[in-house]
Amino acid sequence: xxxxxxxxxxxxxxxxxxxxxxxxxxxxxxxxxxxxxxxxxxxxxxxxxxxxxxxxxxxxxxxxxxxxxxxxxxxxxxxxxxxxxxxxxxxxxxxxxxxxxxxxxxxxxxxxxxxxxxxxxxxxxxxxxxxxxxxxxxxxxxxxxxxxxxxxxxxxxxxxxxxxxxxxxxxxxxxxxxxxxxxxxxxxxxxxxxxxxxxxxxxxxxxxxxxxxxxxxxxxxxxxxxxxxxxx
Numbered sequence: 001x002x003x004x005x006x007x008x009x010x011x012x013x014x015x016x017x018x019x020x021x022x023x024x025x026x027x028x029x030x031x032x033x034x035x036x037x038x039x040x041x042x043x044x045x046x047x048x049x050x051x052x053x054x055x056x057x058x059x060x061x062x063x064x065x066x067x068x069x070x071x072x073x074x075x076x077x078x079x080x081x082x083x084x085x086x087x088x089x090x091x092x093x094x095x096x097x098x099x100x101x102x103x104x105x106x107x108x109x110x111x112x113x114x115x116x117x118x119x120x121x122x123x124x125x126x127x128x129x130x131x132x133x134x135x136x137x138x139x140x141x142x143x144x145x146x147x148x149x150x151x152x153x154x155x156x157x158x159x160x161x162x163x164x165x166x167x168x169x170x171x172x173x174x175x176x177x178x179x180x181x182x183x184x185x186x187x188x189x190x191x192x193x194x195x196x197x198x199x200x201x202x203x204x205x206x207x208x209x210x211x212x213x214x215x216x217x218x219x220x221x222x223x224x225x226x227x228x229x230x231x232x
Contacts, residue, residue: 137194
């Protein structure tokens, strides 16, 4: 496939690969696939390969090879990978259960829309993992339906319960662990999204498509969901 790229040093031991095209579901998948390919090919030469919406950041070990060797080799690998990429793909869809309720999603009350309309707009959309970061297992999902987009809070909460489903502007996400956070919380997903003792760690990668399925309070508790006693 034909995507213009550029590869530049951005720090003493970091290289940034830029993909000069508009973000899309397919681009996210391409970046995810190339990131995995680079991890396999580069092996002991690199410390981290970090994909994002339109970039891949590579932290390498300069004592093992020089930047003058590394950049041309990266250019070769990326060109080779793109040459073998299809123009379209069928991504896996990860279905996640969500209990939408004020008891776990207090920011449902902030919308001018009826809560049922917010819930419907959120779960009817199919999202794409565009980046993973902030904390282990936190996947940034695009794109939220415009009618329920809401900006990040100006004053983040000091504690957001594990599993909280939030919205910030055009993105949505599930908090994989308890942490501070400024996203607008509308529900809770009782599924563990980060399992450090599991070989795969995460159930998704860059480019994975995600669909939320509403569940009842009984289903939520049966899956191990818990309602926080208070919000901070």
